[in-house]
Amino acid sequence: MDISVVIPAKNEQDNIRHLIEEIVTVLTGKVEFEILCVDDGSTDLTYSCLAEGLFPQVRLIRHQKSAGQSTAIWNGVQHALGRWIVTMDADGQNDPADIPAMMQQAKGLSSNTHFCIAGYRKNRKDTAWKRWQSKIANAVRSRLLKDETPDTGCGLKLLPRATFVLLPYFDHMHRYIPALVRRLGGQIVIVEVNHRERKFGTSNYNMWDRLGVGLVDMLGVMWLQRRSKQVQLHRADE
Template structure:
């Protein structure tokens, strides 16, 4: 298998079918792949609609959290279950373009030092307050962590599964993957990707539920960066 695609969803009942249809139309014939939806404790009809889709799509796997645990937890659940060496992640709201998965995969295959290829939404299709808060957060984070990544919040990423499973795990870690990968000795690159306006459902994120947690997490990652653990060990002949 070439690729596992992990899609965390929370109350996205109207997005799961069109997103799966689009993913399959883009990836069929190009990859040997699987699609893993992680239902992060949805309380709408998401679980039932995923069950119906699972019956009709052999590539689809569905994992479900008993209660909402957050995006990082959902991504880690999918990563642990994935069967392929490379794992692509995609937001469940339909704003990421599945066509860009191939672009990220080609970048990864061209450089064997890369552990992470992340999308860069150069033309954001979000509200002005969301764009502004992300711009401020990215600027501050890049200045303090030096991760050289213009858009860590993009849900479209491609990670080397085995390497990513070695990283420290904590809530909201998905926003700090570039810094964590660099700390562990892996390579990171950003690739421009398409971004689309949300057509169905409502956003689960806003300034109020990201600001304070983001500050605490940033301080924690700064602490981790000062304590790398990468000894150069070799076995004697």
Template sequence: MIERMLEDMPRTAAVAPTGGAFAPVSTGPEPVTPGRFALVSVVIPARNEAQNLPILVEEIAAALEGRAFEVVVIDDGSTDGTREAILALQAAGRPVRHIRHDRSCGQSRAVRTGALVAHGDVVVTIDGDGQNDPRFIPGLVALLEEGPPGTALAAGQRTGRTDTRLKQFSSAFANGLRARILKDATRDTGCGLKAVPTAVFRRLPYFEGWHRYLPALVMREGLGIAHLDVVDRERRFGTSNYGIFDRMLVGILDLFGVWWLLRRGQRRPEIREL
């Protein structure tokens, strides 16, 4: 339903200015240019994170003090007190929206839902377990606002990992293999902290696991990426909703799927209306 609504939205095309020079035609979302975003949408994919969400939302509010923002919690089929936690935040005056999946569909689908329903012109993603520190959100947004034209992804890269050695090893192996095959110039794509203009986010090809390949998918559109080192924290409450070996096996299949997408999207003509 959301996808159908987006397909019906009007698309803009640049008009050729007088004097004979023609501006590029936009066949989708408007071009990415530096400037201040009017509203920041912070998307939190969360499954059974009722204890972590209140702390995380308050940290987001402190980090974005002085800016217009909304927090969009994508409740991925939670069975705990997530609804009650969000109601308490709303009663306290926090700009929190509760978007619920009727069943758990995974982090990628939750991120996708958040990008589709966001009201802001930029989407910032952050994990719901509290391991991502919201104080880095302004820095990510600034990389887009102050960076060169065409910068469409600001990605956090974790330092001081707090995960188990096995999880760190599997992450390092996956990141190394991905970087060698996709050449996406990114050390760590598993960090949940990312900022992407909403219009760009919505036009990226979707598949399960896509949130780990955003740098490559953004580069496929002919757009640039920027990075920010961020500090990894320990989870306060609960346990991880994602395994290691099952994710690794699926990730290898996804990797070659993205490689195929990159190979099939190399020709990008300059489009002009005459």
């Protein structure tokens, strides 16, 4: 299996089916792939839309209660069969048409053990308020973590499954995947991707999610980075 597309979905009944149709259209005939949809405790008809079995490429995982986006992604990856993992948001704002270009970048990094191809939504189709929140959050995170990633909040990423399973798991870890991959000595490649307006539903995040809780998480990631350096120095002295 070449690609496992992992999609965490919560209350996206009006978006998820069309997104899967797009992914199937883009990838069919190009690679061997599967789509793992993780219904994270939806209270609408998201699970019913996925359970109809219209797409043989789809494997469905269901959380009876919402566990958060990071847990949904982590759980999907644990069940994934693909050599590479592609993560995407379920709201339809990520464009599956960008996946082939990311795959080409990944093929050029075959000699690297660990890497992450990270999407950059240069022309975001969100409200000015949401863009401002993300700009501040990205600036603070980049300064503290030095992950050289302008848009770590972009859900569209590609990395080896073997890399992902080595990343430390914690709530909200999906926002820090580039920094965590760099901690392993991995390479980060930034690719500009298309970003689309959300047609249906509302975002599950607010200002507190992006900044308040994020500051606590960043302190934890900084500790992990320092701990990794200490372990490397210790091994070098042995």
